[in-house]
Amino acid sequence: MRQIAISHGTATAGHPRHRLDPVVHSPVRLSIIAVLMAAERAEFAFVRDTVEVSDSVLSKQVSVLEEAGYLKVRKGAVGRRTRTWLSLSAAGRRAFEAHLAALNDIASSTRGQGGAASETGSAAGRP
């Protein structure tokens, strides 16, 4: 997945790309949140397997999300095994929903502009 550039300028502040959350926007972090969004909580290994990253990559990204207040980490024991549970905080769910809304707007606004451009093209008599 490529990355849409997040602009922090003010010239085009109305563009939905300015509403993209830089913490959520990283492909791995977006994937982690997408998995956790559908669950109350998920085991670290399940998220790792679903997102298809290594333990170390997942740990690093989980730390970033935890520091941002978007994710909670809990450890528990099942027999002799230690299990790590990940869950989204309320702030994480809100941030993801806002990010998705911005992505939806980006996906749909350009389609709208494309339609308008083609109509303008027709009006100008271009082939």
Place this chain on the structure above:
Amino acid sequence: MGDVDAAESAEAVVALAHVGALGDTARGGARWTVRLLVAYGLAVLIYVPWVGVLPVAGILVATGLWFAFCAATVVFAYRQRVSPRGFGLLWAVVFSSFGLLWSVASAVGIGSFRGDLVYWLPAALVISMPFFVGAGVATKR
């Protein structure tokens, strides 16, 4: 500028599709709750008429099996890797409803309809309903 917007739009569409697919995978991992609720519903369909019809020794055996089943489901649930959203609330509502229905049905049935399958079979159907309705709710999530 139009090309940049078109590229951004295409990337956004890809990202949204990716997010949707990951959400589906997580929901698939949480489907065990549906199977567990259906298993509880079926167990109730067996347990309730058994308790209503059999003598005391049979009731003790049935109750022992019921508690063994409950213990096995607790272990099964604890070993799962994903808990679906709203799992705690759904579980609380389903088991509260079951407890209420079972209390009323057994209070009435043990006093007045001991050994009468005409009472206990419909009672089992009603008492198992919270589990099947809960499974339906969990399926739609």
